Amino acid sequence: MRFAPVFPGLFLLLVVFTDANALDIASLGDPRPSRWSLDHSGQLDQATLNALDELGQRVRSDTGHELVVVAVTSTDGESQRKLGMRLFNRWEIGNRARHDGVLLFVALGDRRVEFILGDGVDENRHVAISQEIVDQDMLPRFRRGDPNGAVLAGARAAARRLLGLPDVIATPQVAADVVSVREQPRIVADPVKVEEPLVERDPATATALRPAVSPPTTYPVSAPSAPTQSEPGWGWFGLAGAGGGGVVGFLMWRRWLRNRPRNCERCQQPMVRLGEHADDQHLDHGQVVEERIGSVDYDIWCCTACSNVVKLRYGAWFTRYARCPRCRAVTKSSNETTLIAATYDHGGQVRVDEACVACDYRNTYTRSTPQKTRPSTGNRSGISIGGFGGGRSGGRSGGGRSSGRGGGGGW
Ligand SMILES: [Zn+2]
Numbered sequence: 001m002r003f004a005p006v007f008p009g010l011f012l013l014l015v016v017f018t019d020a021n022a023l024d025i026a027s028l029g030d031p032r033p034s035r036w037s038l039d040h041s042g043q044l045d046q047a048t049l050n051a052l053d054e055l056g057q058r059v060r061s062d063t064g065h066e067l068v069v070v071a072v073t074s075t076d077g078e079s080q081r082k083l084g085m086r087l088f089n090r091w092e093i094g095n096r097a098r099h100d101g102v103l104l105f106v107a108l109g110d111r112r113v114e115f116i117l118g119d120g121v122d123e124n125r126h127v128a129i130s131q132e133i134v135d136q137d138m139l140p141r142f143r144r145g146d147p148n149g150a151v152l153a154g155a156r157a158a159a160r161r162l163l164g165l166p167d168v169i170a171t172p173q174v175a176a177d178v179v180s181v182r183e184q185p186r187i188v189a190d191p192v193k194v195e196e197p198l199v200e201r202d203p204a205t206a207t208a209l210r211p212a213v214s215p216p217t218t219y220p221v222s223a224p225s226a227p228t229q230s231e232p233g234w235g236w237f238g239l240a241g242a243g244g245g246g247v248v249g250f251l252m253w254r255r256w257l258r259n260r261p262r263n264c265e266r267c268q269q270p271m272v273r274l275g276e277h278a279d280d281q282h283l284d285h286g287q288v289v290e291e292r293i294g295s296v297d298y299d300i301w302c303c304t305a306c307s308n309v310v311k312l313r314y315g316a317w318f319t320r321y322a323r324c325p326r327c328r329a330v331t332k333s334s335n336e337t338t339l340i341a342a343t344y345d346h347g348g349q350v351r352v353d354e355a356c357v358a359c360d361y362r363n364t365y366t367r368s369t370p371q372k373t374r375p376s377t378g379n380r381s382g383i384s385i386g387g388f389g390g391g392r393s394g395g396r397s398g399g400g401r402s403s404g405r406g407g408g409g410g411w
Pocket residue numbers: 264265266267268269303304305306307308
């Protein structure tokens with residue numbers, strides 16, 4: 001078991017740069033593969049960095065491309081684009097054959113943002129798209145003092161529009177939930193849950209269940225008092241058992257079970273369910289992260305008469321996250337890198353990098369892959385996932401090159 005030395009590295013950088021006059025990119029530690037963001041400015045929230053790491057991991061594992069975000073305070077007079085390009089080529093972001101990396105480089109103190117595109121993704125249309133992302137998704141947020149929202153929105157738009165990551169969707173904004181201008185990341189990895197929108201997001205029924213006054217003042221309760229209950233889940237067994245046309249009915253029934261009105265067990269008075277953001281204060285850190293990445297959803301029901309609070313847990317049926325051995329949340333992701341490709345003559349070796357998005361758990365190990373057997377018909381490798389020749393397998397990281405093209409702007 002080996003833990004990536006990310007945190008000691010960051011600490012060292014802070015010490016080294018206390019009295020530094022110029023930004024030396026040689027001292028910026030490549031966060032990959034356990035992380036995909038580096039905040040040298042110290043101005044971005046941990047939640048933002050976690051979301052960026054999560055996004056980068058998804059880009060890497062789902063498309064084979066690479067998206068890295070670096071924030072610094074200042075380049076100390078050097079052109080941000082040139083410095084970003086040097087950093088890109090030093091870290092060799094993207095695959096060596098496809099040059100499909102993207103670096104989002106932000107100098108917060110210089111008020112400047114640059115997309116540095118790999119040579120395989122820097123056609124005019126890519127440059128135009130990255131410029132659009134800067135102009136539409138990033139600069140307005142920077143200008144209203146929301147660097148976290150700007151960087152996150154830019155990275156997510158880049159993942160979707162430049163690197164072809166399909167399922168990054170924005171949180172539908174419900175009027176009562178708009179408490180800040182900051183965009184809340186919500187990455188849904190679960191197709192079933194898309195079919196089952198929460199009642200809170202459904203305007204037709206939301207008014208019936210939403211507390212009229214803000215929940216914290218109306219129902220003052222302490223989070224630890226609410227035990228977590230798991231609703232009966234039939235999972236695959238139920239899905240299979242329901243069979244053919246029964247699946248839809250089963251899903252509707254399951255949805256009704258979750259959304260049905262409830263009465264308090266203690267005093268028999270009606271309960272109300274808290275909204276997506278209001279319920280966060282009843283969840284611990286791991287549970288908030290689980291909700292954000294979509295591996296588990298929680299419903300918090302509060303009694304309208306007494307202080308009873310019930311926390312219900314709904315695990316996603318389809319999620320790429322596993323339970324973290326350290327913090328016990330369903331927040332551990334695994335990223336595989338082929339070290340030795342399996343051939344028809346010998347087996348291969350794969351490095352597995354595990355990282356928890358809720359705590360600092362990191363683990364790396366290698367495992368063997370079986371020797372390939374010759375297919376009777378043509379094999380299926382080489383199916384393109386991304387828009388420009390990216391493959392799911394990805395292969396060894398690094399080797400990507402950039403000539404420094406890409407959109408950029410100042411605020
Ligand atoms: Zn009650």
